Amino acid sequence: MDMRVIIVGIFVFLLMGNTESKISLDSVLKKFSWKKRVVLLIAEDSDTELINGVDVFFREEVCRNVDRNLQLYKIIGSQISEYEIPEKFNKKRGIWLIGYDGYDKAYSSDLSLLADLYDIIDKMPVRQNEMLNGVSSCD
Numbered sequence: 001m002d003m004r005v006i007i008v009g010i011f012v013f014l015l016m017g018n019t020e021s022k023i024s025l026d027s028v029l030k031k032f033s034w035k036k037r038v039v040l041l042i043a044e045d046s047d048t049e050l051i052n053g054v055d056v057f058f059r060e061e062v063c064r065n066v067d068r069n070l071q072l073y074k075i076i077g078s079q080i081s082e083y084e085i086p087e088k089f090n091k092k093r094g095i096w097l098i099g100y101d102g103y104d105k106a107y108s109s110d111l112s113l114l115a116d117l118y119d120i121i122d123k124m125p126v127r128q129n130e131m132l133n134g135v136s137s138c139d
Helices: 001-017 025-032 048-061 062-067 078-084 112-122 125-133
Strands: 037-041 070-076 094-098 106-107
Touching: 001 062, 001 070, 025 037, 025 094, 037 048, 048 062, 048 070, 048 094, 048 112, 070 078, 094 112
Parallel strands: 037 070
Antiparallel strands: 037 094, 094 106
């Protein structure tokens, strides 16, 4: 009887010691659902051109990004291993546009998505509604 308790104790200890609590990217993105459009950046530390390009875009286009309700979410370098990343993003690096509905609308492994970002968003039905009902101070 005591041996079973010891074995169970060891098993529980090993199990608890080996479980790493990872951040669920799906859960993170769900928090933005129907509140924000998300530009998701997943990059290695060495992807400096991509990282810097996205940072510059969000710094220089604040008004137009706010107007389109865009939120930047970055996972860079060692942070990648801290996340439970869904298969559709796993092993890929780059930029994704995630819509209000939580689905990815566009992807590029380089900065090219940023050049088309506003056109893609402005063609979305919800954005069309936003443009009809709102006033932009950016254009």
